[in-house]
Amino acid sequence: MEFILNSVEDTINLGKKIGSLLNAGDIICLNGDLGTGKTHFTKGIAKGLNIDDPITSPTFTIVNEYYGRLKLYHFDVYRVNDIDEIAEIGFDEYIFSDAVSIIEWANYIEELIPKECIWVSIYKLPEKGPNYRKIIIKYHGNRYDYIKELK
Template identity: 65%
Template sequence: MEFTVKNVEETMAIAYKLGKFANSGDIICLNGDLGTGKTHFVKGLAKGLEIKEHITSPTFNIVNEYDGRIKLYHFDVYRVNDPDEIEAIGFDEYIFGEGVTVIEWSNYIKELIPKEHISVEIIKIPNKNLNYRKIILNYFGEKYNYIKEIFI
């Protein structure tokens, strides 16, 4: 699925909808260049998960945890030099746990990502005067078939 968004609010609205219907054990891989809106996407998702806390990028922590309707595990692996670093903090316990896991820069650890996951890529649409983005959402695995229903 592809969406063209004109601002941060529209990015967050798509993510909110995904968060409203997310289930325990969902894995969302989030990729895009610096400044494309990945953390804003996570903020919208968190709102859909009924999380009240302020969402920040876990750039220096690697993972932030938030409580809501479902727990959210928010990873940022931009500064990870070796996938073993992620495994050492109990990555499998997070992604196979009861929460929703979001992994920013998941392409850096693609060998650790389960085959069943949701992929979100955010791309800047080049235009000096506009802040448009293209959001490409794909899912892999039958457990994510619900996605096609929520974006009709």
């Protein structure tokens, strides 16, 4: 599934639509260069989960926890130097829980990600304008068939 968006608000709104569909235990893997909008997309997902807290990137803490319709674990593994570092924080207990897990820079720890998950790739489209983004969503596993509702 592919979306072309032209504002931060559109990115947040797409995240909100996804967040409203998510179920306990869902895993969303975000990839994209710095400044593409991964955290804005996460803010939208949080809105869709009825989370009112301000969402910030957990760049230095690795994971932030939020509470709404479902619990949300928001990971940022950009600064993880060693795959063992993420395992030591109890990563498996987080992602195999009844919370929704969002993992920014998931490609850095791809070997730890379960096969069933949603992969979201965000790309800047500078030729169209400074706020244009292409978002590609792929999902693996029947549990995520509900993503088809986004079309």
